[in-house]
Every structure is written in structure tokens, then in C-alpha cells.
Amino acid sequence: MSTLSSALTKIICLVLLSVSLPALAQQKATATYFAVENYYKAKWGYAEEFIQLWKTNHYPLLKKAQEKGDIISITASKPRLHGGEDIRWDYRVTIVFRNAALAFDPDLTSAYKKQLYPDQENYRKAEQHRFEILQSHWDIETVTDNLD
CATH class of the missing domain: 1.20.5 (Single alpha-helices involved in coiled-coils or other helix-helix interfaces)
Structure with missing residues (x-):
């Protein structure tokens, strides 16, 4: 037995x-993954334009970094309802990087700019306008809390 x-x-x-x-x-x-939530607050009436500019000018750069493996995931959301002006945000993008060093690498997407945007003058103008309509922006490092 x-x-x-x-x-x-x-x-x-x-x-x-x-x-x-x-x-x-x-x-x-x-x-070892490193997550950052990016919050964007556009001037009143410009949220959709800001989001469209972000999707056109910034998202493709992040997708290239994701294809390379430097970024694990990219998700975006916007509020369904509105809050008070002091807590209002228009767009939240959560990026999970392979590690913290990549999250703080200022040149992470630089190599892709000329490849994706050969007309650098138009790209610079569009990015300048995106930041002109941006009222505020903040980034928050987040960690996943295991609930089990």
C-alpha cells in the first residue's frame, strides 16, 4: 500500500x-514589464481632433516599437461621460513596455519617424498642432495588483 x-x-x-x-x-x-498610463486633456471642443492626430502621428510609431518587441501592448480609452474640469481627461493610453529602460528611452521611436513620415515638414506641423490643442498631459507608472 x-x-x-x-x-x-x-x-x-x-x-x-x-x-x-x-x-x-x-x-x-x-x-519585468513596465506599464505607463498616459492621460491627455485637450482644449474644450478639440478632443476628437487630438485623438485623431494622436492615432495618425503617434500610434504608428508605437506600433513599430511593438513589432520590434520593445512594447508589449498598447490600449486606449476615452471616458463615456464627463467629470469635473479639475479631473477631466479626454484620452488615456496604457503602454506596457518590455522593461523600464525602454519606457524612459527618449529615442525609442525616433528611428521610425522618417520611415513612416517621409514628409517631415508636414509631420512636424501636425505634431505642433496636436500639442497646441493639448491642455495638459500626465503619465502614471502603474503596477498590476494580483488580487488572488
């Missing part, structure tokens, strides 16, 4: 290890 019990214990341990190790590896892999 003890041989059967010992064999059963080994089987259970192997099953638990086969389930736990991939989860542990995934947890270690995501532990």
Missing part, C-alpha cells in the same frame, strides 16, 4: 509542477 501511496504522491507532484512551472515562468516574464 505504501508503494502505491508513494507513486500516487509522485504523480500528484509531477502534475502540480507541470501546471505551476509555466505559470511561474509567465509571472517572472511579466514581472
Whole structure:
């Protein structure tokens, strides 16, 4: 009976290890990821124009960095309703970087600008206008809180 019990214990341990190790590896892999939420507040009446300019001029650069593997994910949202002016934001973009160093690399997307926007003069003008209609912008480093 003890041989059967010992064999059963080994089987259970192997099953638990086969389930736990991939989860542990995934947890270690995501532990180095670095998430930042970018909040944008446009001047009243310009939110949709700002969002369209962001999608046209900035999002393609981030997608290139994602294709390279420097960015893990990019998500965006906008409020369905409005809040008070002191807490209002028009667009939130959450970017998960492969690591913190990439999140703070000022040249992360520089290499893609000429490739994606050969007419650099029009690109600069569009970006200047995007920032002219931007009232405020803030970035918040976030960490995922494991609830289990």
C-alpha cells in the first residue's frame, strides 16, 4: 500500500509542477514589464481632433516599437461621460513596455519617424498642432495588483 501511496504522491507532484512551472515562468516574464498610463486633456471642443492626430502621428510609431518587441501592448480609452474640469481627461493610453529602460528611452521611436513620415515638414506641423490643442498631459507608472 505504501508503494502505491508513494507513486500516487509522485504523480500528484509531477502534475502540480507541470501546471505551476509555466505559470511561474509567465509571472517572472511579466514581472519585468513596465506599464505607463498616459492621460491627455485637450482644449474644450478639440478632443476628437487630438485623438485623431494622436492615432495618425503617434500610434504608428508605437506600433513599430511593438513589432520590434520593445512594447508589449498598447490600449486606449476615452471616458463615456464627463467629470469635473479639475479631473477631466479626454484620452488615456496604457503602454506596457518590455522593461523600464525602454519606457524612459527618449529615442525609442525616433528611428521610425522618417520611415513612416517621409514628409517631415508636414509631420512636424501636425505634431505642433496636436500639442497646441493639448491642455495638459500626465503619465502614471502603474503596477498590476494580483488580487488572488
